[in-house]
Amino acid sequence: MTAERPARPLLAVKCAIPPVRAGAVPRPRLVDALRAGSTRLTAVVAPAGWGKTSVLSAWAADPGEHARVAWVSLDEDDDEPTRFWTYVLTALSGVGAIDATCLDALAAPGLEPVDLAVPLLVNALAAVTAPHVLILDDYHTLADRRIHESVEFLVTYLPPSLRLVLAGRADPPLPLARLRARAELTELRAADLRFTADEATALLAAVAGAEPDAAAGAALWERTEGWAAGLQLAGLTLRERPAAVRTDLHLLDYFTAEVLPGLVAVQRELLVRAAPLERLSGALCDAALQVTDSAEVLAALDRADLFVVALDADRTWYRCHRLLREVLLRERSPEDERAVLCRAAAWFAEHDQLDASVAHLLRANAFRDAAALLAASEPWFFERGAAAGFLMLGEQLPAEVVEPQLALSLAYAATTGGRPDRVPHWLDLATTGIGPHTVVDGWHDPRAAALVMRAVIGVSESASAHAVDLTRQAVALEAAGGGEHLTARMALGNVLTRDGQFAEAAEILAGSWRVRERAGWSSSVILLMAGSFALSLLELGRTAQLDDLLREAGPLADDVERGWRDAAAPVVALLRLVQARRRYLDGAVAEARTLHVRATTLAEAAARPRLLVLALVFLADVELGVGDRAAARSALGRAREIVADEPVAAFATRSLEDAEQRIGRAAARSANRAGALVEELTDRELSVLRALRGTATQREIGAALFLSVNTVKAYNKSLYRKLGVASRQDAVVAARRLGLI
Numbered sequence: 044m045t046a047e048r049p050a051r052p053l054l055a056v057k058c059a060i061p062p063v064r065a066g067a068v069p070r071p072r073l074v075d076a077l078r079a080g081s082t083r084l085t086a087v088v089a090p091a092g093w094g095k096t097s098v099l100s101a102w103a104a105d106p107g108e109h110a111r112v113a114w115v116s117l118d119e120d121d122d123e124p125t126r127f128w129t130y131v132l133t134a135l136s137g138v139g140a141i142d143a144t145c146l147d148a149l150a151a152p153g154l155e156p157v158d159l160a161v162p163l164l165v166n167a168l169a170a171v172t173a174p175h176v177l178i179l180d181d182y183h184t185l186a187d188r189r190i191h192e193s194v195e196f197l198v199t200y201l202p203p204s205l206r207l208v209l210a211g212r213a214d215p216p217l218p219l220a221r222l223r224a225r226a227e228l229t230e231l232r233a234a235d236l237r238f239t240a241d242e243a244t245a246l247l248a249a250v251a252g253a254e255p256d257a258a259a260g261a262a263l264w265e266r267t268e269g270w271a272a273g274l275q276l277a278g279l280t281l282r283e284r285p286a287a288v289r290t291d292l293h294l295l296d297y298f299t300a301e302v303l304p305g306l307v308a309v310q311r312e313l314l315v316r317a318a319p320l321e322r323l324s325g326a327l328c329d330a331a332l333q334v335t336d337s338a339e340v341l342a343a344l345d346r347a348d349l350f351v352v353a354l355d356a357d358r359t360w361y362r363c364h365r366l367l368r369e370v371l372l373r374e375r376s377p378e379d380e381r382a383v384l385c386r387a388a389a390w391f392a393e394h395d396q397l398d399a400s401v402a403h404l405l406r407a408n409a410f411r412d413a414a415a416l417l418a419a420s421e422p423w424f425f426e427r428g429a430a431a432g433f434l435m436l437g438e439q440l441p442a443e444v445v446e447p448q449l450a451l452s453l454a455y456a457a458t459t460g461g462r463p464d465r466v467p468h469w470l471d472l473a474t475t476g477i478g479p480h481t482v483v484d485g486w487h488d489p490r491a492a493a494l495v496m497r498a499v500i501g502v503s504e505s506a507s508a509h510a511v512d513l514t515r516q517a518v519a520l521e522a523a524g525g526g527e528h529l530t531a532r533m534a535l536g537n538v539l540t541r542d543g544q545f546a547e548a549a550e551i552l553a554g555s556w557r558v559r560e561r562a563g564w565s566s567s568v569i570l571l572m573a574g575s576f577a578l579s580l581l582e583l584g585r586t587a588q589l590d591d592l593l594r595e596a597g598p599l600a601d602d603v604e605r606g607w608r609d610a611a612a613p614v615v616a617l618l619r620l621v622q623a624r625r626r627y628l629d630g631a632v633a634e635a636r637t638l639h640v641r642a643t644t645l646a647e648a649a650a651r652p653r654l655l656v657l658a659l660v661f662l663a664d665v666e667l668g669v670g671d672r673a674a675a676r677s678a679l680g681r682a683r684e685i686v687a688d689e690p691v692a693a694f695a696t697r698s699l700e701d702a703e704q705r706i707g708r709a710a711a712r713s714a715n716r717a718g719a720l721v722e723e724l725t726d727r728e729l730s731v732l733r734a735l736r737g738t739a740t741q742r743e744i745g746a747a748l749f750l751s752v753n754t755v756k757a758y759n760k761s762l763y764r765k766l767g768v769a770s771r772q773d774a775v776v777a778a779r780r781l782g783l784i
Contacts, residue, residue: 048744052398052429056322057121058134059355060114060178062347068238068245070098073231077102077208083201084222088232090630091366092272095210096352098236099178104134110174110206111138114734116354117181118321120402121671124189124462125149125431128156132164140175141167142206144608150428151353151610151648152567155753157193159609159648165197171204183211189461191216192754198222199725200761218777221726237269246271250278250348272366279349303370306349312352312362313340318371319380320387322354323361330390331383332352382405392416397423401436410444418449424456428610431460448483451496458500461753470501487524491517495534504653505690507542514538529555529562533572541653542574543694544756545582549611552576556592566603566751569615570596574617578657581621592702593622612648619645620654624661632668650753652689656682660695660702667706675706680770724783728762732778735771737757 077085077098087095103112113134121127132146145167148160168175185191195217198207209215222228238246245265249252255263259281267273303311316332317323325338341361344351350364363371372380384407391400397420404413417436424433434456437449445453450473457465474493483489496511514535521528533555539548555562556576559569573596580589580710600615639662646658659682666675682699685691722730734744745755763769766777778784 056360085208085229087231094271123435147610155461169202178208182209228561251281331387414444430456446478487519491520503690510538537575543580549579570614577621612645616645616649653692653695656695677769
């Protein structure tokens with residue numbers, strides 16, 4: 044990890060507001076309805092061709108709209124939480140709603156957006172006074188439950204400064220009924236989007252170039268039921284052959300019989316051959332179709348309103364209307380389609396859009412080429428904080444084309460990209476795929492690489508002894524093969540620290556620290572090692588050696604935190620925790636408390652149970668040191684809750700038990716005793732609160748409520764804040780006192 048990182052892999056055109064088409068029919072009644080909406084959520088839902096995007100882009104461009112509009116055009120490639128929120132936060136940042144802090148938080152390894160980035164977004168928007176609108180177009184293309192959970196979380200806590208608009212072909216899987224009952228939902232549906240008779244006449248006239256006969260216009264309006272796409276097709280037919288227009292043809296028949304024959308040869312060829320491409324530009328089409336002058340052809344189609352729509356104000360990127368694209372794809376040969384997609388992949392690779400390149404190879408079923416490019420591009424993805432995107436592409440590969448090294452990379456991407464459930468799959472695939480000729484970069488024996496990865500990311504924190512055994516096997520394999528085994532030994536030192544074997548860990552990590560520059564490890568690996576080394580020295584009481592380490596490692600941690608801010612939490616939290624503890628042991632209690640509060644925040648953001656338990660135990664000691672026994676007990680109550688819910692290393696559990704003996708097991712009773720809440724609980728918070736009464740873990744509560752455990756934790760944070768408590772036990776007591784349960 045470095046303070047400077049490359050730009051995220053984004054298509055800027057997806058965050059551009061589609062320009063209003065020249066000659067588009069004004070629909071002030073719909074724009075006025077959108078402007079007048081004062082609810083936190085607006086849903087624009089209708090089948091394809093009803094003009095959802097056109098109406099929204101007209102609203103965004105309307106001079107009477109004073110809110111700043113952020114826009115994201117979604118597609119199936121965005122069906123992954125980190126990629127989705129990267130586009131959303133980029134769009135909001137582009138209109139000045141937020142700064143880069145939330146985007147930085149998305150790069151924090153191992154965290155889902157709802158853990159850190161979305162709460163930061165809510166806080167940032169709460170400080171904004173200027174009105175903003177966020178439009179997510181084609182939301183129906185997303186199926187990942189984690190995305191919908193995080194969007195629901197955003198809607199639940201949405202500050203007044205932002206309106207959220209979701210447009211798609213189907214209802215978003217959000218609690219619309221509840222929002223509707225509370226008058227917190229504005230809706231535009233097909234019945235609202237339907238063209239009136241006057242609007243239909245205006246559209247027909249605009250497309251055909253002349254106002255239609257009144258009877259014919261009325262008949263077309265009735266036949267199409269005011270459907271924008273049908274009216275536009277009819278207008279095209281009137282333009283070319285006024286006497287031939289019919290009202291009894293199916294839409295696809297219209298395209299085949301009326302639209303395509305009316306195109307000049309070069310236009311037809313471009314649209315038919317480019318149909319496999321989701322987005323079109325002149326340069327891309329020239330390369331993928333092996334032609335020239337595609338930009339001029341696309342511009343001509345756009346000017347003629349022939350179902351090609353510009354996606355940006357510069358008219359560099361376009362898309363073909365999806366219904367027409369479906370017809371065009373039927374006219375393609377599979378061989379030509381694959382060739383076009385492969386040439387498009389090469390074009391994207393040349394323009395440093397490696398994620399798009401791999402995606403196009405996957406669509407072409409060129410799986411071996413896709414696997415090879417993905418493996419070669421691993422640094423490109425991870426340097427940009429796009430581990431989740433790397434994993435999403437890898438998940439589309441057949442197992443037989445995934446070599447062990449790529450499988451190990453995908454296992455790492457799973458743990459850093461918020462999908463720990465997929466880690467065992469990729470580790471197993473890597474292990475079974477190792478053969479006599481397998482090579483894993485940086486390792487003499489590929490089996491050692493697989494063992495270390497399994498020990499570090501594939502074993503539960505509570506099974507730290509097993510992790511030590513696996514890593515010892517890896518060190519032995521590397522040594523037997525004549526390898527220098529620097530990484531294996533460093534990993535052994537880290538897992539020994541996790542297991543509480545501090546003396547051996549300190550000896551090994553001292554050697555690893557001395558060779559850190561020669562080993563070529565990244566800043567993140569060095570800081571993780573420094574944290575383990577520092578904790579071992581702290582527990583052994585080697586203060587002089589510890590002070591030397593903190594002086595050497597501190598500037599690197601400062602540099603990384605400046606560059607990555609909260610995203611640096613997983614790699615700097617342990618080192619910051621030891622720094623804070625060192626000040627406490629030196630007697631600088633007030634300073635230590637400030638440092639411990641910050642370290643605890645970092646530990647919480649890092650989402651490592653062992654780390655957070657240690658942070659809370661150390662915080663309890665410093666709270667006791669400043670005379671706040673209730674706060675100390677509260678910190679221990681939180682730590683005990685984590686131990687009950689998550690697998691935690693035995694060392695951390697022992698530390699908690701020792702602290703409980705010193706400070707006392709009773710939880711602090713810090714609930715609001717005024718008999719009323721400062722802020723009303725949401726329905727989701729109430730459902731979580733009711734579940735807290737029993738013995739179910741947060742994971743079990745999530746399963747019962749169809750929420751991920753991370754989403755349950757996110758709601759708990761808000762719930763505790765509103766109740767004025769710091770632990771589950773306190774929340775239940777406070778809720779009973781207030782008559783909530």
